[in-house]
Amino acid sequence: MNSLEAPVADDALDVAALQHSAALFRVLGYWQEKGWLRALDVALAHFFYELEPSSSPLLLLASALTSHQLGHGHVCLDLNATLTNADFVLALPPEGEAKAQSLLPSQLLATVSLNEWRQALALPSLVAKGSKLARQHTATPLVLVGQRLYLRRYWRYEQTVASHLAKRLTLEPTLPAQLPLLLEQLFPEPLWLAGLRQTDWQKLACALAVRGNFCMITGGPGTGKTTTVVRLLALLQQSHLEQPLRIRLSAPTGKAAARLSESIAAQVANLAVSEAVRAVIPSEVTTLHRLLGSVPNSRHFRHHSRHLLPLDVLVVDEASMIDLEMMAALLSALPETARLILLGDKDQLASVEAGAVLGDLCSDATAGRYDPALSTWLENVSGESLAHPDLEAGNPQDNPLAQRTLMLRHSRRFGIHSGIGELAQAVNNQDSASATALLNKTPEDVHHIVLKAEQDKQLNKLLLKGWGTAQGYGHYLTCLTQTRPLLLQAKTASEQKTWQRWAAGVLTAFDDFRLLCALRKGPWGVAGLNERIAGLLHKRGLLESDQGWYEGRPVLVSQNDYSLGLMNGDIGIALRVPDETGRVSLRVAFAQHSDEQAVKFILPSRLTALETVFAMTVHKSQGSEFAHTALILPDSLNPVLTKELLYTGITRARKHFSLIESRAGIFTQALQKRVGRRSGLLEELTAQE
Numbered sequence: 001m002n003s004l005e006a007p008v009a010d011d012a013l014d015v016a017a018l019q020h021s022a023a024l025f026r027v028l029g030y031w032q033e034k035g036w037l038r039a040l041d042v043a044l045a046h047f048f049y050e051l052e053p054s055s056s057p058l059l060l061l062a063s064a065l066t067s068h069q070l071g072h073g074h075v076c077l078d079l080n081a082t083l084t085n086a087d088f089v090l091a092l093p094p095e096g097e098a099k100a101q102s103l104l105p106s107q108l109l110a111t112v113s114l115n116e117w118r119q120a121l122a123l124p125s126l127v128a129k130g131s132k133l134a135r136q137h138t139a140t141p142l143v144l145v146g147q148r149l150y151l152r153r154y155w156r157y158e159q160t161v162a163s164h165l166a167k168r169l170t171l172e173p174t175l176p177a178q179l180p181l182l183l184e185q186l187f188p189e190p191l192w193l194a195g196l197r198q199t200d201w202q203k204l205a206c207a208l209a210v211r212g213n214f215c216m217i218t219g220g221p222g223t224g225k226t227t228t229v230v231r232l233l234a235l236l237q238q239s240h241l242e243q244p245l246r247i248r249l250s251a252p253t254g255k256a257a258a259r260l261s262e263s264i265a266a267q268v269a270n271l272a273v274s275e276a277v278r279a280v281i282p283s284e285v286t287t288l289h290r291l292l293g294s295v296p297n298s299r300h301f302r303h304h305s306r307h308l309l310p311l312d313v314l315v316v317d318e319a320s321m322i323d324l325e326m327m328a329a330l331l332s333a334l335p336e337t338a339r340l341i342l343l344g345d346k347d348q349l350a351s352v353e354a355g356a357v358l359g360d361l362c363s364d365a366t367a368g369r370y371d372p373a374l375s376t377w378l379e380n381v382s383g384e385s386l387a388h389p390d391l392e393a394g395n396p397q398d399n400p401l402a403q404r405t406l407m408l409r410h411s412r413r414f415g416i417h418s419g420i421g422e423l424a425q426a427v428n429n430q431d432s433a434s435a436t437a438l439l440n441k442t443p444e445d446v447h448h449i450v451l452k453a454e455q456d457k458q459l460n461k462l463l464l465k466g467w468g469t470a471q472g473y474g475h476y477l478t479c480l481t482q483t484r485p486l487l488l489q490a491k492t493a494s495e496q497k498t499w500q501r502w503a504a505g506v507l508t509a510f511d512d513f514r515l516l517c518a519l520r521k522g523p524w525g526v527a528g529l530n531e532r533i534a535g536l537l538h539k540r541g542l543l544e545s546d547q548g549w550y551e552g553r554p555v556l557v558s559q560n561d562y563s564l565g566l567m568n569g570d571i572g573i574a575l576r577v578p579d580e581t582g583r584v585s586l587r588v589a590f591a592q593h594s595d596e597q598a599v600k601f602i603l604p605s606r607l608t609a610l611e612t613v614f615a616m617t618v619h620k621s622q623g624s625e626f627a628h629t630a631l632i633l634p635d636s637l638n639p640v641l642t643k644e645l646l647y648t649g650i651t652r653a654r655k656h657f658s659l660i661e662s663r664a665g666i667f668t669q670a671l672q673k674r675v676g677r678r679s680g681l682l683e684e685l686t687a688q689e
């Protein structure tokens with residue numbers, strides 16, 4: 001009798017689940033019914049059971065949980081961490097669910113030891129133990145490395161990233177002649193801030209970046225990542241004017257690509273170099289998917305290890321949004337000799353997909369951990385001092401990536417008196433005393449409200465009108481009506497241009513304010529707040545309806561659509577526009593990434609995957625900025641509420657930030673929590689050496 005047929009007591013939702021597979025599947029089924037596990041997670045355990053009926057319930061449980069963890073961004077299941085604090089590590093019960101009625105993972109695993117779990121995984125047909133065996137026996141669907149259990153595909157991605165990076169760390173390109181002189185030309189003035197001579201980290205970053213064909217430049221908003229990379233590209237091209245380097249610029253999303261493109265073009269125009277150098281610095285930025293050449297309806301790309309990208313230098317901005325699978329694809333498609341420069345803010349939330357690659361790779365960035373010989377070289381070549389209280393000495397054996405990482409430490413966007421800058425820093429340091437003191441001081445650019453009830457009028461007021469010069473959603477709708485062209489048709493090119501300019505203006509005005517939330521569900525999640533905002537604007541006569549399609553409805557594209565030229569994350573607004581014959585209909589206006597003024601109009605019926613986007617999650621807002629950003633926090637703690645989420649939300653604000661607490665104290669509670677993404681990338685990287 002196999003264990004699926006074993007007798008099971010009716011109340012089998014208990015620890016007996018680890019004795020019989022049938023009982024375990026009842027627990028998994030129950031968790032799936034409650035929305036704790038995805039159908040996919042449970043199906044995987046069933047699949048393994050079919051493949052190998054002798055699989056122990058602990059193995060089947062581990063496989064379902066590994067898949068569940070992937071859905072939460074973890075590359076692997078960390079057995080030890082799961083045994084220590086199962087409900088926290090697995091984020092169960094999930095978002096918004098108060099008290100659990102059913103068996104918790106922690107209760108199920110209460111009596112299991114690490115040794116027992118590892119032994120249960122000793123089934124060579126399903127699990128390869130250790131990377132070496134996994135490379136020899138390529139048929140096992142699971143790989144156990146130490147206490148980390150992987151689905152083979154993700155183990156392979158991690159191996160790919162680790163081995164490519166390890167190789168890159170050993171290659172040292174020849175340095176340009178006269179490096180100190182070139183640096184001097186690009187950074188002619190010593191850096192003075194607030195009356196003090198400060199270390200110019202940008203100059204140091206340029207010096208560090210030319211030393212190898214892999215480098216990471218991390219820094220908060222406005223610390224000069226783009227400025228630095230433009231100067232670095234100028235420096236590299238200056239020594240290759242005979243045969244200019246083939247440089248490509250890229251970013252994970254269309255929005256981030258458009259922002260970088262704009263910012264690079266402005267920086268290149270102001271660069272103090274010859275016209276010849278300026279001419280060979282591109283400003284066109286493509287998304288990573290486009291760069292690699294997505295093959296529709298597949299995970300594959302046209303460029304890969306046997307069809308490498310034709311380039312010498314690749315710059316990738318907003319690298320914190322790159323997940324492990326994309327990083328593996330990117331590194332595989334990159335010629336070994338090409339330089340890879342990653343720019344990003346290591347403190348931001350990682351991508352929704354599995355892996356927190358930049359965060360993992362930049363784990364030494366704050367402390368520097370440079371080899372003393374490298375520190376001396378950097379100081380000599382740049383004339384800048386590396387004396388800083390946060391910096392500690394390191395060495396290439398223990399801190400290989402640190403030798404290729406530089407953190408920019410002065411924000412130009414948020415000056416020393418910026419409340420937004422100070423709040424972001426306090427949150428990043430998990431310093432709740434400073435954050436609270438700052439909120440109590442009510443700085444000019446930060447607004448803080450604590451709601452008294454769900455229907456608190458303060459919130460409606462903020463959503464409609466903003467505060468001071470900070471806008472609310474009334475602003476773009478006013479712009480929509482007040483600037484609408486008086487034309488009745490769009491026949492001639494010039495008439496079409498007029499409608500496009502109007503739509504571009506409305507889209508820009510919409511970016512002046514955005515409400516960000518932590519959650520998707522519940523009254524404080526995206527769905528509930530979108531309904532509330534649409535209802536509010538409709539009631540005030542600013543929208544003609546709050547249901548279905550109506551003029552002014554902002555929408556977020558949630559899937560790439562190559563036929564329409566739309567990318568996941570693109571935002572459009574439904575507008576009433578005439579066609580060539582003068583017939584007026586609702587069309588959704590999207591900004592063309594290539595041109596600020598150009599807008600494309602798409603019929604709503606052609607759009608398939610989309611959602612209304614007055615409010616959006618902090619995750620989806622990555623790579624975007626809004627003049628006024630408001631962040632609303634739910635009334636109870638939940639695993640997504642972390643300091644990384646707060647930091648990412650706050651740093652989306654360009655000029656004004658509003659913090660809305662639906663319960664007093666939730667902000668400081670969230671600030672104490674951190675994202676802990678499970679991966680073995682750093683361990684694998686050191687193991688490669």
Ligand SMILES: Nc1ncnc2c1ncn2[C@@H]1O[C@H](COP(=O)(O)OP(=O)(O)OP(=O)(O)O)[C@@H](O)[C@H]1O
Nearest residue numbers: 202219220221222223224225226227228263412413
């Ligand atoms: N060395 C510098 N000298 C003068 N201005 C600078 C310098 N570095 C940065 N800035 C200015 O500070 C602002 C922010 O710089 P930049 O866009 O390079 O930062 P970033 O880190 O790429 O920003 P973001 O976080 O928005 O991507 C820009 O207006 C830029 O011109």
